[in-house]
Amino acid sequence: MAARKAASKPNVSAEELKGYYRDMLLIRRFEEKAGQLYGMGLIGGFCHLYIGQEAVVVGLEAAAEEGDKRITSYRDHGHMLACGMDPNGVMAELTGRDGGYSKGKGGSMHMFSKEKHFYGGHGIVAAQVPLGAGLAFADKYLENDRVTFTYFGDGAANQGQVYESYNMAELWDLPVVFVIENNQYAMGTSTKRSTKSPSYWERGAAYGIPGEEVDGMDVLAVKAAGQKAVAHCRAGKGPYILEIKTYRYRGHSMSDPAKYRTREEVQKMRDERDPIEAVRSMLLTGKHATEEDLKAIDKEIKEIVNASAEFAKESPEPHLDELWTDIYAETAPQNA
């Protein structure tokens, strides 16, 4: 893969690399904790974990600038943590508590942070794609030089509104990076069973949008590709497509037994391609960090995640009056 080559020329300092290790580990440990709280009945409904895909959001956030926007589907916890949202607020939203980002009214799939330019958290597969193009439309209209990362999966990539968005984004030169997180399974349907043209990035060619495939288990490759895409958008050349090949270790949601793939397949990815282990070994073999340094990071992350779980358990349920607020803008002041 072309992107692997980019990784062989590290576009990164030791401190940055340690930062990516930390950010990816935060997502993984957070998600493990979320899975645990789900098992305890503290998190309800649907809960889609990001474990295995951490390098995608951490790599792309490394390519983003302040004020850039991001929007994604319902597998959204990683995106929120990577863009700097508070783990306490995210976990408390998962438990449906007042301290959550949406005061407990959104849940795992519907979370937002205007402050961090995170526009959701959307529960309808691919609906976020035109929304993301619309955010980019606003930025272009306001001439503010910002870029929107619009994430969607290989499942969403077969929805018609994606191609409607491609067409208009290129027609109007919208500064949007379409990020296809190809984890190879749309719920239980593998890409092989859902399309005969599995190179999703190539589909942009029909609309004149450049794109490329990226190794999503390599955070540096993702970052390099992200920088290229962002530069294209910021130069006013319109949208760019990144198809990031990744893998989720867990089922589609908490209630998915994942019988559509073998345990060996999952184990092989974990053993050979884990994005966090890759950075860990890069740090150690390159002598950029010692075992002690990494242990300290592990400890820090564990404390953050445990604190978020405590916060999410202790934060009160929303007051019943909240049932009736935020339906219309004038009934409650906008936080923005």
Add this chain to the structure above:
Amino acid sequence: MATEILMPALSPTMEEGTLAKWLVKEGDTVSSGDIMAEIETDKATMEFEAVDEGIVGKILIAEGTEGVKVNTPIAVLIEEGESVDDIETSSAPAPAALSDEEGKAASPATASTPETPPAAPKVDNSPDWPEGTAMKEQTVREALRDAMAEEMRADDTVFLMGEEVAEYQGAYKVSQGLLDEFGAKRVIDTPITEHGFAGIGVGAAFGGLRPIVEFMTFNFAMQAIDQIINSAAKTLYMSGGQMGAPMVFRGPNGAAARVGAQHSQDYAAWYMQVPGLKVVMPYSASDAKGLMKTAIRDPNPVIFLENEILYGRTFNVPDMDDFTVPFGKARIWREGDDVTIVSFGIGMQYALEAADKLAEDGINAEVIDLRTLRPMDTGTIINSVMKTNRCVTVEEGWPQGSVGNYISSVLMQQAFDYLDAPVINCTGKDVPMPYAANLEKHALITTAEVIEAVKQVTYR
């Protein structure tokens, strides 16, 4: 520190399950991600992974045990150097509290059943413009265009997008001249992709703009209804008030003439059902103008239902610098004591014609134009029914789940003691719109049907 491993909930509905198989035994070392057990839920057999590192100190529930309640301790994980004997197993912690102690939240939407007839609701019946205001004649089409142009002049973030809105000057010429005045940046022709451009419009609203999204007709908006409802209407709530979609979805709605089933549906009752949306359906040109200006300024998503047949009708419009009509304020077109006729949009045409003819028979109808369906000025309807004791509703849409059905229910709950006759809902017929001229005429509501309904409720 020893930690208890609890029976996990592995689906949204699981309360208990079968511990089908242990894949570890006491003394095994496990690390995060290792499969520890297989658990049968109400949906499937799931693998249960370890979250923490440690040694399996003790297995508390044997494999094959059925009906293990969620959160029951099933094993104990210890750290190196610890002994199982150190463990004090606790009883299962209470599951996440689902409190009900605060009692039921009072619903602002439902009134309690009154023991005595309620007092007349307070309503705003003030005139829409000051007495003595100069008037000019305008079509509904011109009034809508002027409203958009005035708001676009006042606010740079307002823009219009849709099919044929710019160079073609609007499929129904509603946007005539706007491209010339505001340029291609703010008056934007889209490809024929309702789902996509409605979503782009909502995203642009999230991003700080005030889009006006035109649908060539609301029939085509069905391709975009997911974006209108799931994205535009619900996001403010789902984000805890952080972001919403201040925008207008507008276009002709309902039957035109001889365009058949797929181009002739009235969506008033559909959109009126959705919390988070505001729904406007004007009849006159002055209301079209005043309500459109209010809609563009409103911080919420507004559905603005126009009508192709009304576009060319001429009405008096107040000649004012900044004329607006508030949402949630009905207009009484004609006062009367014998019966209340409630309508909106093109239904007003039948309501007013019927009232004229009824007057010749000595029946004085009070005719109310709702103008906005959400919020709905039910107070004005109730006050009128307290006077007339009879009500007929008129709309073009289908009968089942109609706007009239909702009004009937409001009257039953809030003005039951004032009703001297059942409320009659005059609606379009319960059929897809036929093409044949004679059939189409029968499918639509007619003035004669409104007159007949009034005669029924007034027992004449």
